[in-house]
Every structure is written in structure tokens, then in C-alpha cells.
Amino acid sequence: xxxxxxxxxxxxxxxxxxxxxxxxxxxxxxxxxxxxxxxxxxxxxxxxxxxxxxxxxxxxxxxxxxxxxxxxxxxxxxxxxxxxxxxxxxxxxxxxxxxxxxxxxxxxxxxxxxxxxxxxxxxxxxxxxxxxxxxxxxxxxxxxxxxxxxxxxxxxxxxxxxxxxxxxxxxxxxxxxxxxxxxxxxxxxxxxxxxxxxxxxxxxxxxxxxxxxxxxxxxxxx
Amino acid sequence: xxxxxxxxxxxxxxxxxxxxxxxxxxxxxxxxxxxxxxxxxxxxxxxxxxxxxxxxxxxxxxxxxxxxxxxxxxxxxxxxxxxxxxxxxxxxxxxxxxxxxxxxxxxxxxxxxxxxxxxxxxxxxxxxxxxxxxxxxxxxxxxxxxxxxxxxxxxxxxxxxxxxxxxxxxxxxxxxxxxxxxxxxxxxxxxxxxxxxxxxxxxxxxxxxxxxxxxxxxxxxxxxxxxxxxxxxxxxx
Numbered sequence: 001x002x003x004x005x006x007x008x009x010x011x012x013x014x015x016x017x018x019x020x021x022x023x024x025x026x027x028x029x030x031x032x033x034x035x036x037x038x039x040x041x042x043x044x045x046x047x048x049x050x051x052x053x054x055x056x057x058x059x060x061x062x063x064x065x066x067x068x069x070x071x072x073x074x075x076x077x078x079x080x081x082x083x084x085x086x087x088x089x090x091x092x093x094x095x096x097x098x099x100x101x102x103x104x105x106x107x108x109x110x111x112x113x114x115x116x117x118x119x120x121x122x123x124x125x126x127x128x129x130x131x132x133x134x135x136x137x138x139x140x141x142x143x144x145x146x147x148x149x150x151x152x153x154x155x156x157x158x159x160x161x162x163x164x165x166x167x168x169x170x171x172x173x174x175x176x177x178x179x180x181x182x183x184x185x186x187x188x189x190x191x192x193x194x195x196x197x198x199x200x201x202x203x204x205x206x207x208x209x210x211x212x213x214x215x216x217x218x219x220x221x222x
Numbered sequence: 223x224x225x226x227x228x229x230x231x232x233x234x235x236x237x238x239x240x241x242x243x244x245x246x247x248x249x250x251x252x253x254x255x256x257x258x259x260x261x262x263x264x265x266x267x268x269x270x271x272x273x274x275x276x277x278x279x280x281x282x283x284x285x286x287x288x289x290x291x292x293x294x295x296x297x298x299x300x301x302x303x304x305x306x307x308x309x310x311x312x313x314x315x316x317x318x319x320x321x322x323x324x325x326x327x328x329x330x331x332x333x334x335x336x337x338x339x340x341x342x343x344x345x346x347x348x349x350x351x352x353x354x355x356x357x358x359x360x361x362x363x364x365x366x367x368x369x370x371x372x373x374x375x376x377x378x379x380x381x382x383x384x385x386x387x388x389x390x391x392x393x394x395x396x397x398x399x400x401x402x403x404x405x406x407x408x409x410x411x412x413x414x415x416x417x418x419x420x421x422x423x424x425x426x427x428x429x430x431x432x433x434x435x436x437x438x439x440x441x442x443x444x445x446x447x448x449x450x451x452x453x454x455x456x457x458x459x
Contacts, residue, residue: 051371052334063326069305070329077322086313090299093306098288131289 005030005060008044010219012212013205014107015068016056018100018162020204022072024197025158026079032203041219072096076155088150095136095148095156099163102132106166110208111222121170128167133178136160140180146187153191161188169207241266241296244280246455248448249441250343251304252292254336254395256440258308260433261394262315268439274455305336312391319386328385328392331375335395338368342402346444347458361410364403369414372396376416382423389427397424405443 005023009016011034023030035041035055045053051066058065061078065071076082076092083089102124109120139148148156164185167174175182188194197204216222241259245252247270259266271277271291281289287302294301301307312318319325341363345356375384384392400421403410411418424430433440444452452458 051330052337053367061323063323065326065330067330067333070326070333073309073329074322074326077325086310087297087299089313090301090306090310093309094287094301094303097303097305101288135287 002061004028005058006033007031008033008035008049008057008059009055010035010212010216011205012208012216014056014208014216015104017205018103018159019056019058019068019071019075021158021162021197022075022079022081022155024203025153025191025193026075026081027193028075028079030203035219036215038219038221069097069100072155081153081155081158083150083154084152088154091149092154092156095139096159098132098135099156099159102128103163103166106170107208110213111217125167125171125174128163128174129177132163133175133181136184137178137180140184146184153188157184157188158194161185161194166207240264241294243268244271244285244293244295245291246271246448246452247441248444248452250292250452253441254339254398255292255294255304255307255311257394257398257433258311258317258391260439261391261427261429262311262317263429264311264315266439271455272451274457277455308332308391317389317391317394319390324386324390328390331372331384331392332395334368334371335399338363338399339402342406347449347452357406361407364406364410368399369403369410369417373414373416376420382420384420389424393420393424394430397421397430 005028007016007019007030009032020030035044041055044050044055044057049057049059049064051064054066056066056068056071058071065074073082073093081092083092105120105124105127109117109124112120136148143151145151147153148160161184164175164181175185189198196202241264243252243255243266245268247268256266271280277291280286280291280293285300286293287300290302292302292304292307294307296307296310301310309318319328338360341356341360345353345360348356372384379387381387383389384396396417397420400411400417404421411421425434432438
């Protein structure tokens, strides 16, 4: 019996959330160690587990992995969520990275001054409505299939759902002009592993609040 | 079960059209793609954006999925997102390790390189009064975080290549970075003998050697004239 993957990060979304989503979507149980103090962080660095001195950190299959995209790619390949060949894989990567760009803007906005934060989040909603969501609506329209790539559930679908939900937290009406994305959201949310993850009490984390921002600033000495 | 999608027979590419790169005539986010194609021995064409109108035209054509460049036309696809493009090229030309675990290691290393490339990119387009501080920060990370990490990797296995005892994209991306570091400050490499040896070794590979020669598609650092052009194209302040 393999050990469960072990995640090490702050108790919040940040750069780890997409990893939690993907593991959950794949039906993989995982453990979490939460960083709360500077001392904990310095110990991690001294232990040599953080290749570039940074988290996220995921320990699984005998490996000590850092770098969010490296971890996500590994999980996608391991759990067969990466398309069936190279051409499908590149599409999964393209779509996933697009959504990650959008979600990173949201994650970083939490650390700006109040005025800047509002401005940045408004920009995120604008980009979602004018650039990202139209692109994904078109993909779904062009092939008429249930999933983004290869008529099969993949990492790209998980990322897109995660992004949709995050942007909806900023503006509940953001999908109003995107009927296929609305249907996609419902469909992917109903997948049993995802449905479970969306329920209260799962390992899904809340949007960043002032406590989270304060903790991260303190630990990373920002 | 195959751990990841099949790799195309490199022989197939002889008949195919050359990949075409769409970007401005400078390094930016396209340079790692140029390095990787060159290292794989793949000839490519480039279409350079000269003005913001060129970028607008590409956007209006529907060629850019997220309205951004780099974009690479290859094998009948219009690819965007650097990591996606690089992953595709690496897998196609067998420069991505032998299995998912080697791939994970390669990815971890190259994402670190990519982070440093981002710092370099932002430094190169930042206003003069901010550059000094950004340079200090960058040099600190290079000297105390990234170079030691990679030197340690090489020391840990004592092999000629970063991963799996054979050439992979990790070697190419890392050596590209080492050239950039050398341009910024040659003394930064002084305490890293294994990295210096890797740089020499990889530079001597025929395809890389060719790319390092004048007249290749390799681009120089951003000068003032091109900085102005970049700011206009991307409408940066």
C-alpha cells in the first residue's frame, strides 16, 4: 500500500490549491502539513527538502517535489488525466496554463494594498469575461463534446472548473454570457470525486483572508 | 502501460513544414523555445512583431488563444503558453527523460530556471531607477539559491547530464541560464565548477555549438532601441 501524498503549504489556497483539486479529482487521499511559523519554514529549508527554498512541497512516490507545475504535470500523467497522445497533451497544457495564469492573478491580488487589490480583481473579472472564458466557450462550441480535450476528463477540465468557481466568487454573474461553460460547470461539478471535494469539510481551502495574508507575510518575510 | 504519450518518430519531421515562431525580435519568453528547437537540430522560421498593430492583427486573426505571444505554429497547430510549447517540443524530440519520474525531476529543475528567467525578463523591462534593486535581488537569488541547487544536483550523481545520465531539456534550459548569468556577471559562476563544466560540455554539442555562433537565431540582450519597441508592441508603461 503506497503512502498517501503529503502536501506542505500554508493553510490556504495560494499555489497549492490546484494540486489539491487535481488529487481530489483523481480520487487520491492526501495528508497536509500546514506552515504556521517562520521557524517551521526555516527548518524545511535547512532539511534540504525545498530545492529552491520554496513551497508548495509534495512528497509522494519516494520523491520530494517542489514547483507547482512540475507537481501538477506528474499527477496528471500518473492518474491518466493528460490526454492520450502528445497532441492532446499539449492542448491540456495550454488550457491548464491559461487558467493558472488567471488564478495566479487572484492569488497575488490578496497581497496588494486595498485599492490595488480591488483594481487587480476587477481586471481579473474583465480578463475572464473578455479573454479566457470566450476562449474556452469557443473550444467547447467547436467540438461540442463534454470535456475540453479528447472527449475525456482531463486535468484541463479540473483547472477550468477551479478557475470558474474562483472568478464567480468575485462576480457571481460572470458566466452569464457563456452557456456552454455554465453547462460544463454543472457537469464537472457532478463528477463524484469533484462533488465530494466541493462539499463542506473537504480539504478545499477558503479564499485568502487577512489572517492568511498575515501568516504568509510573516513566514516568507515579505 | 505507457507512462506518457508516444513520441513521434523524429524521421517524420523531415517532410513536415518548419515550425514558425511568432514574437518580437528579441529574447523575452521565446528564447528558451529557440534554444530547445536548435538543440534538437530543428530548423525554424520566425515572424517578428514590429509594432502593436502586428500584435493586434494576430489577435484579430484568432491565432492567439489567450491573446498573447509567444505563439508557435507546429504540426498543424497554433500553440501558445511557453510551458506547453516547450513540453511538446521536448517530448517530440525525446529530450524529456525516460519516464514520469525523470520527467518530474526535469520539470522541477526547469521550473526553477523559468522563475529566474521571469526575474530577468522583468528586470530587463523595468524603469532604470528600479533596475539596480532588481539586479541585486536577482544576483542574490542566483548566487545563493539557484546555482547552489543545481551544483548540488550535479554533485549528487556525478554524471554528465542533469537528469538520467543523458541529454535532456534540463541541460539546455540550464545552460541557457548560465549564459545569461555570465552576461550579467561572470564572477557569479566562479564557485560552481560542475556547472561550468556542464556549460562547456553542452556548448560543444554540435547543434548547440552551431546555435552559439554568430548568425544563428539566438537573440542578443535587450538594448534601448529594442526596449522601446517592446514597450510599444505590448503597450507597456
